[in-house]
Amino acid sequence: MFRLQNKNYTSIKDSPEVEAFEGNELNSVFSLPPQGSSPEISGLNGFEMNYGLSRTTSYPAAAISEVAVTATAVTEAKQRDSSVLPEKMSFKERKADKSHNLKAVAEEEDCKEKRIRGCTEQGESKITEQNSNSDNDSKNTSNNNNNKRETSADTSKENSKVSEVQKPDYIHVRARRGQATDSHSLAERISIVVDGTKFVQYICEIVHVRREKISERTKYLQDLVPGCNKITGKAGMLDEIINYVQSLQRQVEVENIFLSMKLAAVNPTLDFNIDNFVVTEVFSACTSNFPIEVSSEIANPAYLQFNPLQQVVSCSGLEMGINAPDMALRRTISAPVSSPETFLDSSCFNTVSIPYLNNQ
């Protein structure tokens, strides 16, 4: 059992990514039974630790050499473990052997503590990169745990009963850990390290609120963008949004050009001498039945202005009469397809030059 443990541990050392997380796990494993150094707990912990670590066995182990270094310690520990494990079977037997085992347990605790310290340190060093806030807390908790373990090493007699009570607590934590591995959010990782539930809740809340907000916005967008509500998946939705924005921008562009032609046709000089009262009337019209009323409002005064204009206007008016439907057609067809500037340049020349020649 211990060999496995050691091997795993060394292999963890080699894989920098897993290191932090496993370190955290170790920390949490040991933090939960706070008085835990009775022979049974130590055995249990070792066992569970193995289980927790066994996921990482697949890493390429240059660990063998290091295992060899610790081989002596391992063999000793192995012997001791073989004596410790059967003790789990019954409480009475363990009591009988307790005096014999106490020393061994203390030694075990020592070497374990060393390892744990290494682990927590590594874990901390990783976590400091992730979140400076949690750093202090994790340090505190780990220190506390170490202290507790040291003090409780002396009073192992008292704790043999407690260990059995705390078993369910431990299982509870394991469940939490499973959750954390499922979702990759940072906050939930931190929850392993920091035992303060308030802090965890706080961060979870923040994450939750942010997610809610984003999903709400995306819902709005789906309502806004046509044909977006059928698509699931972020990439497809973004595609749709991009298309829509582009088509809108092109529409604006085309309307711009269309307008500029129209306004040029109406009158080059008096373009926007629309008085304020007209503007206000337009505003009043804006709220109800926008297009028709605006046109009637604008039409009257501008039409009056239109009359006194001379040749230029009439000429251009003719042009526009010819080319307006064409333009309209183009507008409807090519708005979402190609960049309007290019075709409009050419079409501008057409409208300006050819009909003019025709007129002459």
Added chain:
Amino acid sequence: MLSPSSLKQEFLKKWVMGLQVCNNSEKEMSIMERKKAIKLSADVAMASARTASTSWSRALIANASKNNESNFIVDNILGNDSQKIKKASILSLSHNKIVLRSKKILKKSHRIRRVKKIAPQVVLASSIAKRLVKKRTQVLKRLVPGGESMDDFSLIEETLDYIVSLRAQVDVMRCLAYATEHLNSK
């Protein structure tokens, strides 16, 4: 967010103001010049109709006020507190630039570190999806004015806002075009 009709009203008011300014300032214009002027005034009007509270409108105003001629139009459209708004928008733009630069630096350093650390990995489906989303986000950032310096969340919000006002703009423009057409046919 404003209701669409009031947004349209606001936009039309400002736009007409801008067009008047354009008309007064220069007598003779080619079609392209006219188009440019209309576009500029429409942009600025749209931005100021959103009262410069969103970053896309601020970016638009800042971009417009870079140029000397268009600066005049911006001043006229924005009216009384134009200086204040302009200053704020330009400030935010420069701030965005700084943010952008720092982001670039960060990305560069990150890339270098990554190259050292990670050996070529198996390309997973999730990573492909992530890359797709990233690409599209970048395209969207280019489309929305001032989008280069937004994070994902604010980008979605700004895009929402931008789409609403673009729609309003298109509607108003179409109405005006229709009106002029109507006028022409009479």
